[in-house]
Amino acid sequence: MKKFALSALLLVAGTASAGPILVTGAGATFPFPLYSKWFAEYNKAFPDIRFNYQSIGSGGGIQQFTNGTVDFGATDAPMNPDEMAKAADAVHVPTVLGAVVVTYNAPFAGLKLTPDLLAAIYLGKVSKWSDPALAKVNPGIKFPDMPITVVRRSDGSGTTYVFTDYLAKVSSEWKEKVGTGKSVSWPAGLGGKGNEGVTGLIKQTPGSIGYVELAYANQNKLPLTTLQNRDGNFVAPSLESTSAAAAGVQMPADYRVSLTNAAGATAYPIASFTYLLIHKDMADQAKGEAIVKFLWWAIHDGQKLAAPLDYAPLPKSVVSMVEKTVQGLQVQGKPVTLAAAQ
Amino acid sequence: MPQPSDTTAGVGPSPLARAHVSPWGDRAWGAGVSILGGSILVVAGLILAELGGVSLVAWKKLGLLRFLFGSDWDPVQDKFGALPFIYGTLVTSTIAIVVAVPVSVGLALFLSEMGPKQLRRPVGFAIEVLAAIPSVIFGLWGLFVMVPWLRESVEPFLQAVLGFLPLFQGPMIGLGYLAAGLILAIMILPTIASVTLEVLKTVPLALKEGALALGATRWEAIRMAVLPYARPGIVGAALLGLGRALGETMAVTMVIGNAPDIHASLFAPGYSLPAVIANEFAEATGDVHVGALASLGLVLFGITVLLNALAQVLIRAVSRGMSRGAA
Numbered sequence A: 001m002k003k004f005a006l007s008a009l010l011l012v013a014g015t016a017s018a019g020p021i022l023v024t025g026a027g028a029t030f031p032f033p034l035y036s037k038w039f040a041e042y043n044k045a046f047p048d049i050r051f052n053y054q055s056i057g058s059g060g061g062i063q064q065f066t067n068g069t070v071d072f073g074a075t076d077a078p079m080n081p082d083e084m085a086k087a088a089d090a091v092h093v094p095t096v097l098g099a100v101v102v103t104y105n106a107p108f109a110g111l112k113l114t115p116d117l118l119a120a121i122y123l124g125k126v127s128k129w130s131d132p133a134l135a136k137v138n139p140g141i142k143f144p145d146m147p148i149t150v151v152r153r154s155d156g157s158g159t160t161y162v163f164t165d166y167l168a169k170v171s172s173e174w175k176e177k178v179g180t181g182k183s184v185s186w187p188a189g190l191g192g193k194g195n196e197g198v199t200g201l202i203k204q205t206p207g208s209i210g211y212v213e214l215a216y217a218n219q220n221k222l223p224l225t226t227l228q229n230r231d232g233n234f235v236a237p238s239l240e241s242t243s244a245a246a247a248g249v250q251m252p253a254d255y256r257v258s259l260t261n262a263a264g265a266t267a268y269p270i271a272s273f274t275y276l277l278i279h280k281d282m283a284d285q286a287k288g289e290a291i292v293k294f295l296w297w298a299i300h301d302g303q304k305l306a307a308p309l310d311y312a313p314l315p316k317s318v319v320s321m322v323e324k325t326v327q328g329l330q331v332q333g334k335p336v337t338l339a340a341a342q
Numbered sequence B: 001m002p003q004p005s006d007t008t009a010g011v012g013p014s015p016l017a018r019a020h021v022s023p024w025g026d027r028a029w030g031a032g033v034s035i036l037g038g039s040i041l042v043v044a045g046l047i048l049a050e051l052g053g054v055s056l057v058a059w060k061k062l063g064l065l066r067f068l069f070g071s072d073w074d075p076v077q078d079k080f081g082a083l084p085f086i087y088g089t090l091v092t093s094t095i096a097i098v099v100a101v102p103v104s105v106g107l108a109l110f111l112s113e114m115g116p117k118q119l120r121r122p123v124g125f126a127i128e129v130l131a132a133i134p135s136v137i138f139g140l141w142g143l144f145v146m147v148p149w150l151r152e153s154v155e156p157f158l159q160a161v162l163g164f165l166p167l168f169q170g171p172m173i174g175l176g177y178l179a180a181g182l183i184l185a186i187m188i189l190p191t192i193a194s195v196t197l198e199v200l201k202t203v204p205l206a207l208k209e210g211a212l213a214l215g216a217t218r219w220e221a222i223r224m225a226v227l228p229y230a231r232p233g234i235v236g237a238a239l240l241g242l243g244r245a246l247g248e249t250m251a252v253t254m255v256i257g258n259a260p261d262i263h264a265s266l267f268a269p270g271y272s273l274p275a276v277i278a279n280e281f282a283e284a285t286g287d288v289h290v291g292a293l294a295s296l297g298l299v300l301f302g303i304t305v306l307l308n309a310l311a312q313v314l315i316r317a318v319s320r321g322m323s324r325g326a327a
Helices: A002-016 A032-045 A058-067 A081-086 A115-122 A132-137 A158-170 A172-177 A194-204 A214-219 A239-247 A285-300 A316-328 B003-011 B015-021 B023-062 B064-069 B083-114 B117-132 B135-162 B177-201 B205-213 B218-247 B250-255 B273-280 B287-326
Strands: A021-027 A049-054 A072-075 A090-105 A149-153 A190-192 A208-213 A226-228 A271-279
Touching (some): A021 A285, A049 A285, A058 A081, A090 A316, A115 A172, A149 A158, A158 A271, A208 A214, B083 B117, B083 B177, B083 B218, B083 B287, B117 B177, B135 B177, B135 B250, B177 B250, B205 B218
Parallel strands (some): A149 A190, A149 A208
Antiparallel strands (some): A072 A271, A090 A271
């Protein structure tokens, strides 16, 4: 009994004093490895601030953020107007960029695709590797007479959202028949669960083609397809070409913009932001301050940790925009002084 | 504590005397057991009510019949039909039962009647190990070992021999109904085999001895004395296995191909009810999408209830047929 009373006392004391601040967040799985690194590093620098992040998926992140069960959310796709209506004070803060790459399992290397060809393959219209349209774009490759097995994600996913968003932009037929979404009605192919499920299917199925995140593809040394971008150049997916995509887009004030098929000579065409969702004016003094200071750290020091983990850092032009956004965040109606962190 | 005296009183001759000893203990015990028993009804009722409540949006938007018998699944345009998933669940479970029941019954017979004593232990142990393997391991093994084997050996063979049937036509990619059905067969095999084994152990020795004494061979004794006696139990065991096959999620989603289509060919990719719920629920944000997924849960619930009812009828019919045959 004594022990219980004691721990209860300690608990009360803990919440009352300015002890460790626990900030909770939930959402996207894609940036989870980077975010855990960030939270760990930040905790080393500021031991009294702890972050607890649950990677439950973008949809769940938006929901929990809107319901107020977590202090911040995280999502790959920006909130749509319906979701914004339920959380009017939500601010999108882009943290890093990701790219979706096309990988394949076939007896050749260095595949190049045009937007039309990629859409035709995923629409099921180009269904053999021996299709003359493929040979025209890839004069150096001798294609085998093999059926193309299309592989895509079976689970609802931000990766699928970005990929279908790109296809809808470059193919009117895709836009009309399939559209953009985290789960869509696929005209062709097999579904695998998660990046690892898609990769498993591709490795197991000769003649298959599929899409995964750049970070996952790099870590697993998957063969990558070079894609033709909006300027007509063939661009290999890399961290640099992904960052370049964000530099070539007219950035709106709330960052809710699609980066797919971006302009720019070196821009990789299937790129996207991943965001943290923050309340414009936070009610809890200690937590609010901690979040704003962390964001400031994340867009400066944090960016250096991105590339080693295969995430593309924000381009300079975007960082200077996000600085203003973070400075505009308020705690109990007042801005947070960031001079120390700067 | 009054309970020990209760139990000794229970053995006593007069029920009235027992009631005198401790009416409160009895009543409390009775009430406690009723609460525990009733809680299962409450849990089932809550699940149904919650699923129904979430589903309602989808039914209103789509219409119940169009949802049940529709075959398009398009989350972008909020069009949802359950038929491909119902079809996939039923087809894969049927394959599983067709493959697993004969093997399991044979296995159980081997263990109880035919097998050499030294082999029974290790085989019985292997069955128990099989039952304890997590389903994701079956899925991984299926994807990396069984699917390539199906694609390169089994499916070409089936197509060459039985290719005239629509069941075995079309491109051979390894993933699909056949792969999912076979994985399920392996997964439900230990359940069916161990229950069947228990059932076979209850066959009276006198029946077997009688058959053998009349000059029956071992096989004839099994066919004429053992199997008829055990039939209701074997049917029950099969239905227990079927219940597991219907609800299996992880292993199925890894090898079925996850394409919401309906194909006659077993080589084609399909989808199952639990698989689509697990895949899409986490990132479903629209109310209608969530409602449609919850409705699929209700459909799965309904199929299980129907099958259980069918099992009762079947077991009764089988045991009635048996007693008539014996008479």
